[in-house]
Amino acid sequence: MFFNLFLIKKLLHPYYSSNNFVNSTLSLPYTKIMANFKLKINGKTQQIDVDPNTPMLWVLRDHLKLVGTKYGCGISQCGACTIHLGDNAVRSCQLPISAVGEQNITTIEGLSENGDHPVQKAWLEEDVYQCGYCQAGQIMNATAFLKKNPNPTDEEIEGAMNGNICRCGTYTRIKKAIKTAANSQIV
Amino acid sequence: MTRIKTQYNRRSFIKVSAAAGGGMLIGFSWLNACKPNTPEPGAGVAVPKEWFEINGYIKIGDTGMVTIYSPNPEIGQNVRTSMPMIVAEELDVPWENVVVEQAPLNTGWYQNQFAGGSLSIRLSWNALRMAGATGKRMLMEAAAKEWGIPVSHLSASNGIIKENIGERTVGYGDMASKAVGIEVPKEVELKGVKDFKLIGSSIKNVDGKKIVTGKPLFGLDFHRDGMQLAMIQHPPAFGMTIKDFNEAEIKSMPGVKDAFIIDTSIEEPGGFDEKGFKQLIAIVGDSTWQLMQAKKALKANWETTGELESSDIHVKRLEKALATGEVQESRMDGNPEAAFKKAAKIVERTYSAPFIAHNTLEPMNFFANVTADSAELIGPTQTPEALEGSVAKLLKLPLENVTVNMTRIGGGFGRRLYVHFGVEAAAISKKIGGPVKLIYTREDDMTQGTYRPTYRSIYKAGLDENNNLIAFTVKGAGLPEGPVFPNRFPAGAVENYSAEKIKADTNVTTGAWRAPRSNFTAGAEQAFLDEVAEAAGKDPIDFRLELFDRAIKDPVGEKHEYEAERYAGVLKLVKEKANWGVAKPNVHRGVAAYFCHSTYVAEVFDLSIKNGKPIVEKVWCAVDCGIVVNRDAAKNMIEGGVIDGIGHAMYSQLTFDNGTTHQMNFDKYQLIRHSQAPKEIEVFFVENEIDPTGLGEPGLPPAIGALANALYKATGQRHYHQPFVTEKQLVG
Missing domain, CATH: 3.30.365.10 (Aldehyde oxidase/xanthine dehydrogenase, molybdopterin binding domain)
Incomplete structure (x- = not known):
């Protein structure tokens, strides 16, 4: 198991305007080698036998049936697959299982016990969603951001959220919900 | 109150069964497969032991809990909330007693089970009301039978049937089993618009909790x-x-x-x-x-x-089609050619838009x-x-x-x-x-076709010496279908008018993309009218209102696909709400109005320039969609349409080389992002009692025109070709 610091650093960057990264990562050669991984996901330990290159997105969706994390582009451009690696929001489509190591993973299913995280409550309050497909990623990105910056300005919200596409165009509501959550002072 | 015959839609009212546990209608319950009939959190009453089907839309449990089937596909237009709201309104049950389930495709029970053309609510309005009203009537008849009194001695509201003179009351849940045996009434009474309790209010999305907790919905x-x-x-x-x-x-x-x-x-x-x-x-x-x-x-x-086409070939084909192409549809009023000859001023402009993909986020x-x-x-x-x-x-x-x-x-x-x-x-x-x-991978999704066609149109207007619009022509070509609606505005408002819709060939496959053709014509026409108003030295709203005035008082020609008064109505409303005409420092304003999919929308954009970049500070929207069903959700649709319109006009395009798109994923295909969205959008509705029309599409088209017009005020540059921000600027 290795920990690819460079990769993680890239994953933490919220929005890549350059294509260099996209084209260079994960074009790793296909390997038949399977390996056993022990991961801490939403507070539970999970054992998975899988190709070490498999992105966490597909480990979650195909192997663990945690399908709240969405596939949108597969190249870290849309943010639909955002999860937490430790306290950081990362794009799970670009995070190979072999890079996770000991760090805790949190997905939308594990964000709160009963869907009552202040950010989830704010989303319900503002009735944000239209199709709803991107919203798990938006929420996961927003929660990690608010943890680091509990009182953000509008510009800071936009900057932090710029890597999460909402094709339905609910951006103004998402911003409002983030401010509602920030104002609730219990993030 | 309106009386309405249930006969014409009788297919929807075939009683299916009185089976406990849902019987035939439970066709699709994979989400609840392990826990059938588990109600949504927040349901106001206990989970029933037995369910009774009243009709294809309604199932009532012995506790008074009501399941309403939402017949149409849910694509984010929120019909899974708004359609059951309409049924619940006429059935007259408390919303907290309602749970919603997706109906399967069943052409025997439902009509128009599709999501397209902003038609879901418009086409189902009567059927949904009738389903609710029929259910209510059958429950009342069951109670009347039980108590041995005429049904006219009863009233029903909030899930409870009451004796008008007397003390007796009974809940819908207690009458549900008996209502199943009641004959379907041939006629029912619908509520008056003034008596609506749910319709017109804001009900939160019934799937909200599932969406924010990542439940398997898609x-x-x-x-x-x-x-x-x-x-x-x-x-x-x-x-x-x-x-x-x-x-x-x-x-x-x-x-x-x-x-x-x-x-x-x-x-x-x-x-x-x-x-x-x-x-x-x-x-x-x-x-x-x-x-x-x-x-x-x-x-x-x-x-x-076949031929491996490229974008430069597409442009040449469109130019050729505009010069010599086959006209699919046309209209001619008066004699535009003669009018142009005597015009004091002529404005002629060409507009274009590229192929674009739908890019739904779920591939x-x-x-x-x-x-x-x-x-x-x-x-x-x-x-x-x-x-x-x-x-x-x-x-x-x-x-x-x-x-x-x-x-x-x-x-x-x-x-x-x-x-x-x-x-x-x-x-x-x-x-x-x-x-x-x-x-599909994203790349599969973006490269397979069903694109919005690429378009090119030439608009020409003639003004007389008093700056009256005396001639207007539009000629539009598309690969493959031309972007022209010959009988839409300004047809009827100009003495000399012509419209020609021209087709051209391509082997790139295309399809309907949110507000088909309107997504281009609105931007082009409304930006063009802005330029014509400027040439006439008139305020852009006053200039349009003058044209509507003509269309109201003395319409030119026979066919008009719009009501000029409602069109003018949204412009007047947005003018008032946006305080149009009052200058604000560093704020540049643009306006547009458009009618499509039976709904009228006018928008004003307030734009500023910060660090050389345009910022949409505020968008004001005035909407006439008839009766508003779910107010806040309706606003959400318009907000989304505005943002979608800005995004695609500013940033999105598919370009071709040797039959292949350059853009295959979101690294090269630009979609609008958080920082590019308007800072604020405010939506106002015209209040009336006209049957509701759709909102999925009409918010988008005028946004492109209003944006182009505000950009002009801010930069002095007119934008004729989408995307307004070129690929070079995007990368740079």
């Missing part, structure tokens, strides 16, 4: 034990077909179960069978990631069977389980009935042996009107003889 989330996954590969260019591929090598890859070529051509294909490629490589296996690796390892031989996918004599399909489709038909044709099965169930849909915008991905899933399932879920 087609891509569907799972059935024993199912395989599949991916497809289509030829790399329009004009190419598949010859063969390295089948043995692909089949030997880890996790790959099978690989083969499918042919999804059907006899007499319909409009919803559009797709660039009918022969495809299919790879079947255990996991998505392994299939993605297998796709990368594909070595295929492709055959060039295409579908589940299929085909056996020797049946096919079961589950997934995200806007047109379940068309899918049923195409699958029946492909598999040569009778229609009744094909079932289609709908999941929540991760974005539609027209993309999922086309049924090919469901048909492909069926073809793959047939080949492997078992259940399969087909998944």
